[in-house]
Amino acid sequence: xxxxxxxxxxxxxxxxxxxxxxxxxxxxxxxxxxxxxxxxxxxxxxxxxxxxxxxxxxxxxxxxxxxxxxxxxxxxxxxxxxxxxxxxxxxxxxxxxxxxxxxxxxxxxxxxxxxx
Numbered sequence: 001x002x003x004x005x006x007x008x009x010x011x012x013x014x015x016x017x018x019x020x021x022x023x024x025x026x027x028x029x030x031x032x033x034x035x036x037x038x039x040x041x042x043x044x045x046x047x048x049x050x051x052x053x054x055x056x057x058x059x060x061x062x063x064x065x066x067x068x069x070x071x072x073x074x075x076x077x078x079x080x081x082x083x084x085x086x087x088x089x090x091x092x093x094x095x096x097x098x099x100x101x102x103x104x105x106x107x108x109x110x111x112x113x114x115x116x
Contacts, residue, residue, distance in 0.1 A: 004032075008040055019115060020044070030080045045114050046085045047107060048078075049096035 003026065011021055027033040036043075053071050060067040085091035092110050096103045 048093045050093040051096040
């Protein structure tokens with residue numbers, strides 16, 4: 001609840017100065033998405049950086065066991081969230097298997113095409 005209230009405050013304070021908001025890493029679970037929609041509203045676009053578990057593991061500085069646990073937890077929490085936004089047609093998957101620069105450009109293209 002605290003994170004959502006902070007997000008709401010920050011968004012309301014900038015309403016007249018922006019075309020929209022990019023919220024990184026939130027929501028992480030379906031209940032967070034539902035709460036966001038009930039207190040703030042439905043997002044117009046949800047980006048999902050799509051990559052393999054192998055890519056996630058290769059970019060982690062943590063131990064293999066910790067990375068495996070976190071990856072499994074991530075997929076368990078995010079799969080229902082992804083399905084939820086896919087059903088509402090708000091989800092846009094971005095291929096995140098490339099370099100950081102390539103992924104950044106792909107995200108920019110997606111947002112630019114959405115704003116047009």
